[in-house]
Amino acid sequence: MAISTGKVYLVGAGPGDAGLLTIKGQECLARADVVVYDRLINPSLLDYAPQGAAKIYVGKAPYRHALRQEEINELLVELARQGKQVVRLKGGDPFVFGRGGEEALALKAAGIPFEVVPGVTAAIAVPAYAGIPVTHRGLASTVAFITGNEDPGKESSAINWEALAGAVDTLVFLMGMANLAPIVSRLLACGRTPATPVALIRWGTRAEQETLVGTLADIEAKAQEAGFSNPAIIVVGQVVSLRSALAWLEGKPLFGRRVVITRPRAQAEAMARRLADLGAEVLAFPAIEIQPPADWGHLDAALAKIKDFEWLIFTSANGVRYLCRRLQERQLDIRTLAGIKIAAIGPATARALQERGLNPDWQPGEYVAEAVAAGLGPLLQGRRVLLPRADIARPFLAEDLRRQGAEVTEVAVYRTVKRESEVSALRELLAAGKVTAVTFTSSSTVKSFLDLLGDETLTLMQGVDVFCLGPITAATAREAGLAVTATAGEYTEAGLIRAMLDYYAGRKAGEEN
Helix, strand or coil: CCCCCCEEEEEECECCCHHHCCHHHHHHHHCCCEEEECCCCCHHHHHHCCCCCEEEECCEECCEECCCHHHHHHHHHHHHHCCCEEEEEECECCCCCCCHHHHHHHHHHCCCCEEEECCCCHHHHHHHHCCCCCCECCCECCEEEEECCCCCCCCCCCCCHHHHHHHCCEEEEECCHHHHHHHHHHHHHCCCCCCCEEEEEECCCCCCCEEEEEECCCHHHHHHHHCCCCCEEEEECHHHHHHHHHCCCCCCCCCCCEEEECCCHHHHHHHHHHHHHCCCEEEECCCEEEECCCCCHHHHHHHHCHHHCCEEEECCHHHHHHHHHHHHHCCCCHHHHCCCEEEECCHHHHHHHHCCCCCCCECCCCCCHHHHHHHHHHHCCCCEEEEEEECCCCCHHHHHHHHCCCEEEEEEEEEEEECCCCCHHHHHHHHCCCCCEEEECCHHHHHHHHHHHHHHHHHHCCCCEEEECCHHHHHHHHHCCCCCCEECCCCCHHHHHHHHHHHHHHHHHHHHC
16 A cells, blocks of 8 residues: 655744744644754754654754755655655744755655745844844844855855945844854945944853844954854844843843753643743753553542542642543533542642632642641541542552541542653753753652663753752652752742742852852
8 A cells, every 4th residue: 555645844943942933833743753853943842742753863063964955855855755744843944044945945846745834033033032123213124134154265255245234234144153253354344334233142042042242343352252152143233232221031030041841741831931931941851741540440430439438639630630531531520529528739739629610628738748647637537538649649648547547548540651751852951061950840750850861860960950849859859869959848830930049049149249
């Protein structure tokens, strides 16, 4: 049976901030069989692809290419001919110095169907993240994007330097640091004044973002002194003068920090948004995945005699979600729980209940199993209790409640399993010292993270700050050999973020003193 031809999506990934991926780009990744990706994309974007999708790195660095452009073209054609849905994930926009046109022409010539999904180009986004609008009323009505890679030794340039210098207000050179001197020389020779403002922006929209401002007269000396290098863009024009008033990113409390979130992606979205709002670059690395139990039999048996129970104790929002999901699958609803008192271990669990029309009757002051047992145990002597939880939950709560006289039935309503996340990109960032912090929200995230990274974990984590949600998680991290930087005072996502903010604010104050 012949295999039908697949399709290639040329998707712009944006300049680095994962939040700048378009919705359509995310949708393409979600149904990809193969992702062929570049060097400068944010590695967390790969996690939008299905877990079984192949991921092929074809990145290009100066003087070192994983594959030549012609080989990339051939690879895309071959994958599509195998019937694959292929996402060619390219930094920035595919058609703005991304060689996407060459790839599209190769696909067209081979008869391969393709689509182009535009991305946010670095030529606009990077200056914006540095507080520089590329156009501004009264300062700049025209803007040009120019390659910074043109060979300065060529006899004649393909760039019309006279027109650029004299007729365009804002000039944006992409990847031009190696040619900074000839660029400056050409512009001065063609009439730009030495006092023209210039900004160099390195790793724009990423945690390493750094901006250097000068003029055509002194920017070379400043760049040399600072050791400024690619990946960077060069912005030339009066709009650079607006940076002092419009720089908005650098003042955020977590600017310059790359934070890894290890909890499942669906549960991490709110936390990731909050961290990003505070200026952090968030790298999603889901160490675990939440799945239904292998067998619903025990829960179904408990639901069949649900009226026998007097208390229902939820120790996580996941327990709420999966029990309510099973009720719906069995054509039941929350009326089934009428007359049963409900306890929630903490505010996230209580919120999950309230979203489903259930108000908890009891909640501890401290959001751990020990507090539930201490506070609720005396009330449960002789009471029948249903405890829906994870398959690998700590046995303490059930054991202690039984010790205090409760009749406890435990049922696994969900499984916590290690997620086979793409680990190479994270390992590379850790080895290069480019990860500021890793957050752990449960013991299972700690264990799976260590398992995924393997024997090198403790070495790679040297110098990385570790933030834990709650004392149990922190104890697991310490037992594994990790140095815990801070533990959330309130065992919630908000408490974890507060611990991080307090720690870095204190460190900054110490450095300033």
